[in-house]
């Protein structure tokens with residue numbers, strides 16, 4: 525199966541030039557490339573939140589001998605370059621879609637797992653001494669059109685009673701008092717859960733915690749070949765190999781179809797893009813009445829997500845691009861800056877200092893998948909967080925660790941929403957065209 529994207533997006537020698545990579549402090553020590561032929565009980569492919577959380581929990585809580593093989597430096601993938609929103613959702617089905625497919629109890633269990641995921645990120649910060657610049661309490665969803673306030677109160681009531689988390693609905697005036705005012709902000713809902721963090725500081729903190737707990741972390745060690753010898757798995761990199769009893773695939777949006785036939789064609793990586801401004805003055809913030817540190821998204825299907833960072837730089841992110849050639853990337857960068865200027869006209873003059881992108885990961889079922897491949901026992905996976913993986917990848921990594929080494933059946937603590945095995949997209953080579961059609965449809969819907 526040919527690649528969906530321009531190959532430049534997989535070059536992992538250096539970090540993308542993100543604000544996060546620039547401001548995260550020193551690289552992690554002790555993550556040298558793999559050399560020679562090594563052995564372990566569990567090998568993890570991918571050194572993002574999923575892989576690191578799985579490895580950390582296996583080593584720390586169950587005493588398992590684990591190694592991580594990561595193509596770049598720790599956190600090179602989406603984990604080191606996301607928006608830093610720590611929220612409870614990781615599916616694209618929405619509340620109604622989840623209830624239709626998994627019933628009220630399955631949906632409730634899914635959101636309960638989402639809340640546990642947020643608490644797990646907080647606990648790891650505390651227990652492993654990771655200072656990830658936590659900001660804001662709760663999350664804001666802003667109506668980008670007046671019509672998006674219709675039905676918001678009903679939705680908030682249902683969501684809140686299902687999950688047990690209070691949700692407030694704010695008028696445009698109330699949003700201006702507590703958040704900000706701007707032409708495309710007509711009110712909002714405010715959920716009392718979630719927060720924001722510095723994603724690369726979190727990723728490097730997890731990597732250091734892994735290494736401190738005895739995990740073998742091999743950066744710049746892409747798995748190039750996967751062989752079977754005597755019932756074991758042999759993962760081959762440019763510098764050596766690891767032979768393991770079990771493998772965890774934690775490669776999310778950066779998964780290549782050639783990695784494993786059971787996973788090929790099941791995932792759809794989608795580009796998400798971010799710009800960051802220079803630091804703004806207090807007067808500039810006042811021009812849009814900016815008062816909040818909460819992470820914010822808007823009600824577009826093709827949502828924009830934004831937040832004020834420490835030091836008053838502003839971050840805006842969005843999807844909608846499906847090509848990553850250098851020309852398409854530049855066109856999209858310009859488009860995102862135009863959106864920023866239209867949404868916050870008083871900040872038109874503010875320089876954009878950073879632009880970068882990465883892959884979020886979608887699945888055919890539009891939910892994450894956590895478990896063991898049914899046709900290949902010993903191969904575990906956790907992926908497809910639909911752009912909501914800061915909390916969920918951390919949680920899912922721990923979930924896989926618990927499934928491998930714990931005693932309690934997963935049915936008792938993991939929602940059925942995420943326990944379904946991944947399934948192939950119909951005609952997988954058409955995946956990008958499915959995405960383009962969806963984006964077109966969303967763009968039409970987002971005008972009404």
Ligand SMILES: Cc1cc2nc3c(=O)[nH]c(=O)nc-3n(C[C@H](O)[C@H](O)[C@H](O)COP(=O)(O)OP(=O)(O)OC[C@H]3O[C@@H](n4cnc5c(N)ncnc54)[C@H](O)[C@@H]3O)c2cc1C
Nearest residue numbers: 570572573574595601602603606607609747882912913914
């Ligand atoms: C721009 C952007 C903004 C986002 N914003 C948010 C947000 O605000 N909130 C939120 O919750 N989520 C957000 N996300 C999604 C979130 O970042 C991801 O869901 C999460 O980081 C997934 O973690 P992961 O460890 O599963 O995957 P990744 O962090 O992507 O890690 C996968 C790793 O696998 C490695 N790999 C792949 N193939 C191989 C191989 N063959 N051998 C060795 N290593 C390999 C890659 O190098 C990569 O580092 C965003 C994503 C992007 C790109």
